[in-house]
Amino acid sequence: MNNRFKPGDLLLVIDVQKDFCPGGALAVEKGDEIIPVLNKWIKEALDSSIPVYASRDWHPRNSISFEEYGGPWPPHCIQDSDGASFHPDLELPDSVIKVTKGVRFDKDQNSAFDETGLAVHLRKEGFRRLWIGGLAEDVCVLATCLEGRLEKFDVLIIKDATRPVTRREGEKARKKMLEAGIQIIT
DSSP: EEEEEEEEEEEEOOBGGGGTTTTTTTTTTTTTGGHHHHHHHHOOOOOOOOTTTEEEOOOOOOOBBGGGGGSSOSOOOOOSSSSSBBBBOOOOOOOOEEEOOOOOOSSOOOOOTTTSHHHHHHHHHTTTEEEEEEIIIIIIIHHHHHHHHHHEEEEEEEEEEEEEESSHHHHHHHHOOOOEEEEEEO
């Protein structure tokens, strides 16, 4: 991997939590395979003095995201649960800035930008280009990438550092990303 980072960049890791990895409550098939790839990108970011941000789902027990309360998903990433923890093999630095989403009772929050204040913060700090990887490509990664573009950031998704819930939905997500001007980096 060549150093591609430059001033104004940041690395944003989306929802690499135990519940989204094999054995978790809402596991993405082979979701854990992205962790070594992300760890290399995290190391390169740190070596290049580029900040690392990591989003996490952090649902209340009776989240509107869950089937029991009208949502599409089984319970996952419940606040303070083991499944809500970042995957133990993910080498997040002590300096990581965590973005917590999915905390609302009245709506789901798939994007790391959705009412978190992240866009305002990133503009204030002078960031212009976001490198993104994580889970799941066709849900939270897609939502974050699209909203990042709406917020006028340059967005690059690291293809080998993400996995979709389903292959078909992953293909649709990549098409939407390309149409929105998001670069897919291999």
